[in-house]
Amino acid sequence: xxxxxxxxxxxDHGIFRAGLRSELGDSIEVVGEAGTVGEAIxxxxxxxxDVVLLDVHLPDGGGQAVIAGVSPxxxxxxxxxxxxxxxxxxxxxxxxxGARGYVTKTISGEELTEAIHRVADGDAVFSPRLAGFVLDAxxxxxxxxxxxxxxxxxxxxxxxxxIARGYRYKEIASSLHLSVKTVETHVSxxxxxxxxxxxxxxxxxxxxxxMI
Amino acid sequence: xxDVAAIPARDRANRVVAGVAAGIGRALDVxxxxxxxxxxxxALAGGAGIALYLAAALLxxxxxxxxxxxxxxxxxxxxxxxxxxxxxxxxxxxxFVQVSAAxxxxxxxxxxxxxxxxxxxVLVATAAVVLFTGGGRGDSGVGGPLLTPAAFAGGLLLVxxxxxxxxxxxxxxERTRRIRSEERAEVAARVHDSVLQTLALIQRExxxxxxxxxxxxxxxxxxxxxxxxxxxxxxxxxxxxxxGNAAAEVEELHGVRVEVASAGNAPLDDDTRAxxxxxxxxxxxxxxxxxxxxxxxxxxxDGDGISVFVRDRGTGxxxxxxxxxxxxxxxxxxxxxxRRGGSATISSTPGQGTEVELSLPRKAP
Numbered sequence: 227x228x229x230x231x232x233x234x235x236x237x238d239h240g241i242f243r244a245g246l247r248s249e250l251g252d253s254i255e256v257v258g259e260a261g262t263v264g265e266a267i268x269x270x271x272x273x274x275x276d277v278v279l280l281d282v283h284l285p286d287g288g289g290q291a292v293i294a295g296v297s298p299x300x301x302x303x304x305x306x307x308x309x310x311x312x313x314x315x316x317x318x319x320x321x322x323x324g325a326r327g328y329v330t331k332t333i334s335g336e337e338l339t340e341a342i343h344r345v346a347d348g349d350a351v352f353s354p355r356l357a358g359f360v361l362d363a364x365x366x367x368x369x370x371x372x373x374x375x376x377x378x379x380x381x382x383x384x385x386x387x388x389i390a391r392g393y394r395y396k397e398i399a400s401s402l403h404l405s406v407k408t409v410e411t412h413v414s415x416x417x418x419x420x421x422x423x424x425x426x427x428x429x430x431x432x433x434x435x436x437m438i
Numbered sequence: 439x440x441d442v443a444a445i446p447a448r449d450r451a452n453r454v455v456a457g458v459a460a461g462i463g464r465a466l467d468v469x470x471x472x473x474x475x476x477x478x479x480x481a482l483a484g485g486a487g488i489a490l491y492l493a494a495a496l497l498x499x500x501x502x503x504x505x506x507x508x509x510x511x512x513x514x515x516x517x518x519x520x521x522x523x524x525x526x527x528x529x530x531x532x533x534f535v536q537v538s539a540a541x542x543x544x545x546x547x548x549x550x551x552x553x554x555x556x557x558x559x560v561l562v563a564t565a566a567v568v569l570f571t572g573g574g575r576g577d578s579g580v581g582g583p584l585l586t587p588a589a590f591a592g593g594l595l596l597v598x599x600x601x602x603x604x605x606x607x608x609x610x611x612e613r614t615r616r617i618r619s620e621e622r623a624e625v626a627a628r629v630h631d632s633v634l635q636t637l638a639l640i641q642r643e644x645x646x647x648x649x650x651x652x653x654x655x656x657x658x659x660x661x662x663x664x665x666x667x668x669x670x671x672x673x674x675x676x677x678x679x680x681x682g683n684a685a686a687e688v689e690e691l692h693g694v695r696v697e698v699a700s701a702g703n704a705p706l707d708d709d710t711r712a713x714x715x716x717x718x719x720x721x722x723x724x725x726x727x728x729x730x731x732x733x734x735x736x737x738x739x740d741g742d743g744i745s746v747f748v749r750d751r752g753t754g755x756x757x758x759x760x761x762x763x764x765x766x767x768x769x770x771x772x773x774x775x776x777r778r779g780g781s782a783t784i785s786s787t788p789g790q791g792t793e794v795e796l797s798l799p800r801k802a803p
Binding site: 330332353354355357358359361362365387390391392393 | 695698699701702736738740749793
């Protein structure tokens, strides 16, 4: 069994936090809870957890405000964004701010536990929704500027499409005849592109989504 | 519990004099000694406490709840009134304020006890008029002569207002009741025409399982199209919006979770509507037959066309074992797609789940 991961839950619904606590397995230790950006930053800095479960929307700001407040002091803390069903641009904003993944709140306790371990190990976690958003954001027909960062490889697209279709990493691996480790590498690479790309399409895409 | 609206009974078991203080203390849930102290203090104010105590002793029912007789009630009220007048006089208030206060007190009492509401309202209204007009002496009233019409209007409102309010409330309640009963009548008619007829037919043809299945399937389809009209499904005007609505519908109908992811979007036309309907059928099948608690749906639209993937991790099935009269798969899914120039691919492994892929290439303009 893996070592217990220390996590902080940041969500403005107390009932939801309590529900999460009871659902997470023994391999997860909840060392703190916060309901606002103002509470979360000092708590995370003080407890220095492995992973922060971060609600995309908080009463006093977005989840990215927590990341911006914590990262300078605790660069080792990793964030996993969690939400009910948010607008694509809000989810992308939290991921671009530094979250290593995004899952919806309907996720089962078992899957969430797995996702926390994956994020703690430095890998990325994409829910089907996020995979769809990313494919959407990278799929415009504009000419390539910085090919290295601005385009997804064909393999990365395949992996993302399978995630969007609800496949787990293991199923993707067997379907594409890859190892699970390779699948993880592809997802991490997509995450890096999503976070570092200065690609105009991302901003324009977000702006267009907002108008719909 | 403290019931403020009820006049407390005297408590002779714990009495010192007549049980008045004990009764009030019990009714208000305070120490009777405090009540006694209050009476004693008031007694120092020109004997008002003594007069009030006597009036209370006359007016309060005894511990058996027996109310005072008519004579006793009159005596008590007179004593109370005289005391009030004496106190107000002692405070040096002009006569019209005293009259106004007496009228207001009487009216308020009637309103409070829910008896003679109109009379109570008139008394309170008159009290307001007297107070503001200074008893008809022009400018000596509290508000001056200009306020007289306002005082009358205010008084009138106090009398008529509650009645108007209640009438409006009654009418709203009546309207709601009528709408509800009309709705119920419509549902009853619908159930009678469809479900009850079908059940009667099923009872008669119970010996023929094939016929029973056919009947119930037809009924299910009919009922479902009534519960979820297609207008609802397509209210959002886009392909992805309609897929989301279909997913919500299946969630509600079958109690399973349907996770929807999407990339891109497309406008609704006859072709995309057909894909949404086929996808809804695939989600419904997964919900009914796979036993899985969660269904994953991925909808994508790009330059090449649109696709929908409906996946579950349920029991899976063997296509060759599906009886040919089960039309859901061949007709509602495959037929729908091929008629529009698209295709449906179903991959299922018993024990591992099923994935239905629907795709419709973009037509050349």
